[in-house]
Amino acid sequence: MSFTPVQKVNAYEIIVGQIEQAISDGTYGAGDRLPSERALMTDFGVSRATVREAMRVLQATGVIESRPGDPRGPVITAFSPxxxxxxxxxxxxxxxxxxxxxxxxxxxxxxxxxxxxxxxxxxxxxxxxxxxxxxxxxxxxxxxxxxxxxxxxxxxxxxxxxxxxxxxxxxxxxxxxxxxxxxxxxxxxxxxxxxxxxxxxxxxxxxxxxxxxxxxxxxxxxxxxxxxxxx
CATH class of the missing domain: 1.20.120 (Four Helix Bundle (Hemerythrin (Met), subunit A))
Incomplete structure (x- = not known):
């Protein structure tokens, strides 16, 4: 039996994957808001820095839109060309x-x-x-x-x-x-x-x-x- 090498995955990548999956299966749709930063920290059991890195990746790829200082959660964006x-x-x-x-x-x-x-x-x-x-x-x-x-x-x-x-x-x-x-x-x-x-x-x-x-x-x-x- 051969085993597959274990790949190290950063915590923020897991968060990104879960949020993308939640959008894919319809849990979240365009215009919906994700939980606040503090709520995401609690839900995922990670630090503020990890949540912010995940949000940065999601915003860079056009999945969410987030405004600095907005106490509400990021908005899921509609698909764009x-x-x-x-x-x-x-x-x-x-x-x-x-x-x-x-x-x-x-x-x-x-x-x-x-x-x-x-x-x-x-x-x-x-x-x-x-x-x-x-x-x-x-x-x-x-x-x-x-x-x-x-x-x-x-x-x-x-x-x-x-x-x-x-x-x-x-x-x-x-x-x-x-x-x-x-x-x-x-x-x-x-x-x-x-x-x-x-x-x-x-x-x-x-x-x-x-x-x-x-x-x-x-x-x-x-x-x-x-x-x-x-x-």
């Missing part, structure tokens, strides 16, 4: 998530965003997509301009035109991380101008129709992007 965005950003920057995994996820997001944008976009949003495509085309003659940021703005316009908040949030997080990666890698490209011209041609072909901005899948991964993201 900002909370998801912060969690996604942390996940995307973990060392355990590879660059290829990020790119694969982005291809899925951008593909679906493009399909939705093709039917849901307004005329103004289509004009914005075309304008962002023109920005990339301009890079063909300006290879020193930040390449990744221009490409990311093009795809941001498409995600906004999809009118799907989840696609926009997840895509913005992953796109932001990859923008930094690609720009760093481009600094070591032997022919940066050629790489920029390739993307400019692609943007020129796609800028008037969001469906054309849908990634081509494995061909994109192997041909255009993957060389920039290899470790």
């Amino acid at each position: 900002r909370v998801l965005e912060k969690s996604m950003a942390k996940l995307a920057q973990l060392d355990s998530v590879s660059r290829v995994e990020l790119l694969q996820f982005r291809l899925l997001l951008e593909g679906q965003a493009s399909l939705l944008a093709a039917t849901e976009r307004t005329d103004d949003e289509l004009a914005e997509i075309a304008s962002r495509g023109e920005d990339i085309v301009d890079l063909a003659d300006q290879p020193d301009v930040r390449f990744g940021e221009r490409v990311n703005r093009f795809h941001q316009a498409i995600r906004r035109a999809s009118h799907n908040q989840m696609l926009e949030i997840c895509g913005n997080v992953v796109g932001g991380v990859m923008t930094e990666m690609i720009d760093r890698r481009l600094t070591s490209e032997t022919d940066r101008s050629a790489r920029v011209r390739t993307s400019a041609r692609d943007a020129r072909a796609r800028r008037g129709d969001p469906r054309r901005a849908r990634p081509r899948g494995r061909r994109d991964l192997d041909g255009e992007h993957l060389p920039l993201l290899r470790r």
Whole structure:
């Protein structure tokens, strides 16, 4: 028989876990107040410092809202897209998530965003997509301009035109991380101008129709992007 190593858990982490579980099972809902600091100290049998550390973590992750000096307990906050965005950003920057995994996820997001944008976009949003495509085309003659940021703005316009908040949030997080990666890698490209011209041609072909901005899948991964993201 093999045993699992015992992991040391701080008291405040146990408090955080129990409160999150109480919210998950419906004991507490948005707008409800947790017990006061003193009551939590009694309930959990811990010091004031431990309770405050747990509240700090819960507030930082968007679970509660607490005002200094308020004698009442912290308020459970309603779910916010900002909370998801912060969690996604942390996940995307973990060392355990590879660059290829990020790119694969982005291809899925951008593909679906493009399909939705093709039917849901307004005329103004289509004009914005075309304008962002023109920005990339301009890079063909300006290879020193930040390449990744221009490409990311093009795809941001498409995600906004999809009118799907989840696609926009997840895509913005992953796109932001990859923008930094690609720009760093481009600094070591032997022919940066050629790489920029390739993307400019692609943007020129796609800028008037969001469906054309849908990634081509494995061909994109192997041909255009993957060389920039290899470790």
